[in-house]
Amino acid sequence: MSVAYRPVLWNRTKxxxxxxxxxxxxxxLVIFLTVAPRLSPEAAAISFPIYRMxxxxxxxxxxxxxxxxxxxxxxLDTRFLPLLYNRRxxxxxxxxxxxxxxxxxxxxxxxxxxxxxxxALFLSNTSFSRVAGFPFELFGVFALLVLAVMAVTSHDFWLxxxxxxxxxxxxxxxxxxxxxxxxxxxxxxxxxxxxxALLALVAGGVAVVxxxxxxxxxxxxxxxxxxxxxxxxxxxxxxxxxxxEGRAITGAAPGGERIAVFRxxxxxxxxxxxxxxxxxxxxxxxxxxxxxTCPWHGYQYRLEDGCSPPPFKERLRKYHVRLQGTQVQVxxxxxxxxxxxxxLAIPVPEGRA
Amino acid sequence: xxxxxRRAHALIWTALAVALPLALVAILANAPGGALPERAPERLxxxxxx
Numbered sequence: 001m002s003v004a005y006r007p008v009l010w011n012r013t014k015x016x017x018x019x020x021x022x023x024x025x026x027x028x029l030v031i032f033l034t035v036a037p038r039l040s041p042e043a044a045a046i047s048f049p050i051y052r053m054x055x056x057x058x059x060x061x062x063x064x065x066x067x068x069x070x071x072x073x074x075x076l077d078t079r080f081l082p083l084l085y086n087r088r089x090x091x092x093x094x095x096x097x098x099x100x101x102x103x104x105x106x107x108x109x110x111x112x113x114x115x116x117x118x119x120a121l122f123l124s125n126t127s128f129s130r131v132a133g134f135p136f137e138l139f140g141v142f143a144l145l146v147l148a149v150m151a152v153t154s155h156d157f158w159l160x161x162x163x164x165x166x167x168x169x170x171x172x173x174x175x176x177x178x179x180x181x182x183x184x185x186x187x188x189x190x191x192x193x194x195x196x197a198l199l200a201l202v203a204g205g206v207a208v209v210x211x212x213x214x215x216x217x218x219x220x221x222x223x224x225x226x227x228x229x230x231x232x233x234x235x236x237x238x239x240x241x242x243x244x245e246g247r248a249i250t251g252a253a254p255g256g257e258r259i260a261v262f263r264x265x266x267x268x269x270x271x272x273x274x275x276x277x278x279x280x281x282x283x284x285x286x287x288x289x290x291x292x293t294c295p296w297h298g299y300q301y302r303l304e305d306g307c308s309p310p311p312f313k314e315r316l317r318k319y320h321v322r323l324q325g326t327q328v329q330v331x332x333x334x335x336x337x338x339x340x341x342x343x344l345a346i347p348v349p350e351g352r353a
Numbered sequence: 354x355x356x357x358x359r360r361a362h363a364l365i366w367t368a369l370a371v372a373l374p375l376a377l378v379a380i381l382a383n384a385p386g387g388a389l390p391e392r393a394p395e396r397l398x399x400x401x402x403x
Contacts, residue, residue, distance in 0.1 A: 131380055131383040131384050132383075132384055165355060165358070168354060168355075168358055169358060169361075172358065172361070172362070172365070175365050175366075175369070179369060179373060182373055182376075182377070183376065183380075186376070186377050186380050186381065187380055190380070190381060190384070191380055191381065191384035192384070193384075199381075202377070203377065206373050206374065206377065210366065210369055210370045210373065210374075211370075213362070213366035213369075213370075214366050214367065214370050217359070217362055217363035217366055217367070218363075220354075220359050220362075220363070221359070221363060224356065224359065252356075256356070257355060257356060274354075274355060279354050279355055279358075
């Protein structure tokens with residue numbers, strides 16, 4: 001969390017994350033450009049400018065595929081959450097590598113003509129009715145533009161300025177960018193007789209990313225199932241015995257959002273299950289130092305009023321919670337932001353007081 | 354994500370799960386380098402190396 005915007009808010013975790021990411025990208029490019037040609041006569045036979053654009057292009061495809069896999073992986077298995085923490089830097093690096101690929105292409109294929117490079121890129125090929133020779137570059141241009149918009153707006157300033165729902169919708173544009181990249185590679189190098197390794201990379205990437213997203217989507221849909229409300233409108237969230245100390249169980253309001261009920265030091269507190277930062281699953285977080293902590297980026301909220309501890313200003317909506325035996329029930333009508341609701345004391349069974 | 358975006362996500366990825374593999378197969382099948390010869394004798398020739 002931050003109260004003031006800085007270009008990049010560094011911490012030790014982010015530095016390690018970025019160092020590993022940049023080292024991995026550098027290692028891929030060095031191996032592709034210097035080691036592979038020594039091991040493969042076929043690779044050595046390719047002219048360096050073309051080989052260089054392939055190095056950046058395959059690297060960008062791999063990075064984008066990994067960026068898209070991180071989200072569903074983290075939803076399906078919490079061990080992948082650390083990858084999500086700094087995913088925006090991953091996206092910016094992906095854009096830079098993709099832009100390097102585009103620069104290498106422009107500096108070679110379109111550099112030896114009196115026609116301006118961008119004019120040649122958009123106007124030299126209009127074979128839209130053929131698979132072979134289709135102007136596949138346009139899909140790449142589209143994807144690069146989307147990645148550029150996302151890289152530019154990745155900062156928390158834009159997240160706050162656009163509001164989280166709009167920002168999140170805008171950044172779902174990465175799905176279209178990735179699909180465009182798949183078509184770019186398929187209609188380009190693969191359709192003109194690309195090598196089996198590239199085909200395996202693209203087909204494998206498509207299979208992995210699509211499967212992960214479909215699986216994660218099905219799991220999310222199952223979590224959105226709403227039980228029949230009580231006669232007074234309150235809804236069952238789950239059983240008290242299923243809530244570990246410092247954790248929550250979540251339910252969904254009819255037609256509304258997820259609600260998380262946290263158990264902490266013998267009390268229950270109900271808050272919105274959607275983080276106000278990037279709309280992460282705050283209900284899957286835990287209580288740290290008395291505050292609910294979102295598993296995505298560590299944003300924190302007080303249990304009693306849903307407000308972030310000062311000087312931070314993020315807030316979650318609170319809900320009334322009650323116990324019917326061991327059944328945890330919530331009034332699905334959200335309270336105004338900042339409303340203070342004392343945590344509900346869990347009755348101590350007789351003989352244990 | 355909020356509920357509306359979760360629904361959009363599910364819709365988008367279900368569509369991509371169907372459309373992208375089909376597009377890949379259609380493109381590669383129609384590409385000069387990836388298409389099988391349409392005439393049977395050519396396929397047989399290719400298999401026998403003749």
